[in-house]
Amino acid sequence: MVIDMRGKIVQRLQDVLKGFKKDGLLDEIPEVKLEKPSNIQFGEWSSAIAFHVAKRVRKRPIEVAREIASRLRLDDLPVEAVDVAGGGFLNFRMKKEWSYNVLKTIIVQGKGYGSSNVGNGKRVQVEFVSANPTGPLHVGHGRGAAVGDTLAAILKKAGYDVEKEYYINDAGNQMKNLGASVRARYMTLCGIDTELPEQGYRGKYIWDIASEIREKEGDRFVSMDEDESLEFFTMYAKDKILKGIKDDLGEFGVRFDVWFSEKDLYDSGEVEDSLRFLEKRGYIYEKGGAKWFRSTAFGDNKDRVVIKSDGTTTYLASDIAYHRNKYMRGFQWLIDIWGADHHGYVPRMKGVIEALGFDPKSFDVLLIQFVNLLRDGKQISMSTRAGEFITLREVIDEVGRDVARFFFITRKSDSHLDFDLELAKKASLDNPVYYVQYAYARTVNIFRQAELRGIEFPNLESVDLSLLDSDVERLLIKKLSAYPEEIEIAAREMAPHRMFFYVQDLASSFHHFYNHYRVLGEEPGKRDARMVLVKAVQYVVGSVLDIMGVSAPERM
RNA sequence: GCGCCUGUAGCUCAGUGGAUAGAGCGCUGGACUCCGGAUCCAGAGGGCGCGGGUUCAAAUCCCGCCAGGCGCACCA
Numbered sequence: 001m002v003i004d005m006r007g008k009i010v011q012r013l014q015d016v017l018k019g020f021k022k023d024g025l026l027d028e029i030p031e032v033k034l035e036k037p038s039n040i041q042f043g044e045w046s047s048a049i050a051f052h053v054a055k056r057v058r059k060r061p062i063e064v065a066r067e068i069a070s071r072l073r074l075d076d077l078p079v080e081a082v083d084v085a086g087g088g089f090l091n092f093r094m095k096k097e098w099s100y101n102v103l104k105t106i107i108v109q110g111k112g113y114g115s116s117n118v119g120n121g122k123r124v125q126v127e128f129v130s131a132n133p134t135g136p137l138h139v140g141h142g143r144g145a146a147v148g149d150t151l152a153a154i155l156k157k158a159g160y161d162v163e164k165e166y167y168i169n170d171a172g173n174q175m176k177n178l179g180a181s182v183r184a185r186y187m188t189l190c191g192i193d194t195e196l197p198e199q200g201y202r203g204k205y206i207w208d209i210a211s212e213i214r215e216k217e218g219d220r221f222v223s224m225d226e227d228e229s230l231e232f233f234t235m236y237a238k239d240k241i242l243k244g245i246k247d248d249l250g251e252f253g254v255r256f257d258v259w260f261s262e263k264d265l266y267d268s269g270e271v272e273d274s275l276r277f278l279e280k281r282g283y284i285y286e287k288g289g290a291k292w293f294r295s296t297a298f299g300d301n302k303d304r305v306v307i308k309s310d311g312t313t314t315y316l317a318s319d320i321a322y323h324r325n326k327y328m329r330g331f332q333w334l335i336d337i338w339g340a341d342h343h344g345y346v347p348r349m350k351g352v353i354e355a356l357g358f359d360p361k362s363f364d365v366l367l368i369q370f371v372n373l374l375r376d377g378k379q380i381s382m383s384t385r386a387g388e389f390i391t392l393r394e395v396i397d398e399v400g401r402d403v404a405r406f407f408f409i410t411r412k413s414d415s416h417l418d419f420d421l422e423l424a425k426k427a428s429l430d431n432p433v434y435y436v437q438y439a440y441a442r443t444v445n446i447f448r449q450a451e452l453r454g455i456e457f458p459n460l461e462s463v464d465l466s467l468l469d470s471d472v473e474r475l476l477i478k479k480l481s482a483y484p485e486e487i488e489i490a491a492r493e494m495a496p497h498r499m500f501f502y503v504q505d506l507a508s509s510f511h512h513f514y515n516h517y518r519v520l521g522e523e524p525g526k527r528d529a530r531m532v533l534v535k536a537v538q539y540v541v542g543s544v545l546d547i548m549g550v551s552a553p554e555r556m
Numbered sequence: 557g558c559g560c561c562u563g564u565a566g567c568u569c570a571g572u573g574g575a576u577a578g579a580g581c582g583c584u585g586g587a588c589u590c591c592g593g594a595u596c597c598a599g600a601g602g603g604c605g606c607g608g609g610u611u612c613a614a615a616u617c618c619c620g621c622c623a624g625g626c627g628c629a630c631c632a
Contacts, residue, residue: 037575048574051612061612086575087612132632174632199631290630301559301628308630315632343560344627369561370625410580411569414561416625418568423581432580434594442592449591501570504579515587515596534591556594
């Protein structure tokens with residue numbers, strides 16, 4: 001298999017080093033890494049291992065490299081040659097037949113190509129968006145949604161058993177606050193001027209919900225006891241907003257496996273249980289009428305309150321129960337995706353995981369930096385509190401789902417993202433989405449033309465792929481062959497943006513090929529070989545777009 | 557004051573120990589009456605915020621400083 005080749009070469013290198021050790025030449029074996037050289041002349045893979053060994057044995061790297069090369073046993077692998085270059089690099093050039101086999105593999109596996117089993121079925125949960133159901137999703141949530149959904153798809157492709165989850169903060173003060181806000185607007189609509197609560201929500205959507213309630217229920221809550229009516233307003237508003245969130249995410253192409261309610265954690269007594277558990281282990285103590293989690297035991301700079309002196313719990317309390325619950329459900333790796341403004345929360349959560357008796361290394365937080373929304377280069381100011389913000393829905397309506405999803409993963413998640421609405425709308429060179437989609441549409445078009453001309457897709461057994469021998473074609477094949485590795489790295493580094501850079505690069509190589517060579521106009525041998533190549537490109541580009549949640553149009 | 561993130565080409569960003577630092581946009585000049593020019597080719601353009609250090613090798617690691625963002629609640 002294509003996928004294992006890298007691992008096999010690493011293994012053989014390790015075998016050689018073990019031999020060194022046996023011969024007493026080396027006391028400790030350094031880690032063997034294979035990298036993709038920048039220049040295609042250096043072959044498919046290269047290793048700098050000779051430099052590391054040279055250091056330990058105090059010899060010249062180039063001599064060590066030669067020694068390793070001479071001891072390497074690769075006869076049974078499709079390696080054309082191992083070159084020693086650049087003062088000690090070992091460069092592995094693969095036989096041509098190997099790259100042609102990659103193409104065949106792609107045709108056989110179709111969009112399934114690129115999958116691997118590095119995840120080994122490990123159960124991983126990706127929790128993202130998890131916005132409070134107190135208002136519509138805004139642009140920042142959109143970025144989190146795109147990153148989370150894409151990351152989940154990458155992990156799945158890499159052989160993990162992935163679940164996507166949305167945590168609904170439907171308990172606590174913010175819910176009461178929401179209900180009270182709606183109630184205030186409702187009362188005003190009924191002719192009784194009522195002030196918003198101090199920390200109330202000011203968005204227009206609060207008015208909308210209030211007015212909807214009035215239409216359905218009339219003025220009957222005016223005379224009702226406040227506490228009693230509040231419950232209704234809260235429930236109604238929460239359900240309404242949550243439904244809106246689900247609809248927006250659906251529109252955005254993001255589907256969760258589980259919607260997890262914070263309130264359930266309280267109702268089931270898990271919050272209480274978890275706190276008791278930690279108390280027994282000595283991680284919770286009382287001071288000043290409140291209960292504190294001893295997060296300083298895990299490197300946090302101060303302890304944190306879990307139960308306030310008025311007896312109510314803080315968010316940390318339910319987060320403790322929530323993460324314990326996740327582990328209880330059998331997840332072996334937890335990935336939380338948070339807005340970067342919550343970064344201060346990371347150390348205490350890491351501490352929580354450890355205090356609960358789980359390995360903090362099995363818990364990762366991916367921080368998403370803010371989105372800087374622009375129009376014609378000018379920043380659009382937003383304020384959630386004042387209820388002035390651009391919603392995700394508005395962005396989707398304006399630029400479209402494909403463009404939005406694509407843009408959100410063009411940057412490393414911890415760097416700020418400039419999102420210019422005008423730029424995003426342009427169907428032009430400025431817009432990388434079209435560049436990639438266009439490449440896909442072109443591949444489709446070639447086969448559409450082939451059909452019109454009565455040309456059938458060649459038989460894999462009889463096609464002579466060695467006719468694909470130009471630099472341009474070989475480079476294209478090389479990039480296709482790197483796909484499984486790209487997936488692996490993106491999974492390991494939790495880096496969805498790598499998909500963007502990869503597919504952009506692949507599309508570029510294809511456009512280059514397209515502008516230099518004909519497919520259908522060639523004599524049958526070359527034509528058939530190129531059809532295989534184009535088909536492979538179609539599958540891989542299609543697969544990446546799939547992972548990014550962006551459509552692959554057959555016409556544009 | 558403390559902590560986290562960021563600082564790479566005119567602009568927006570990749571690259572986290574290795575071979576002449578990459579891409580897109582922008583700029584300049586070009587491309588077959590032939591599978592879609594939303595494409596392609598060529599050129600100019602930076603030595604990686606600044607100063608030290610570690611290393612055979614540093615944009616990448618360590619220390620200090622500067623600039624921008626964010627966070628430092630018995631808020632969520």
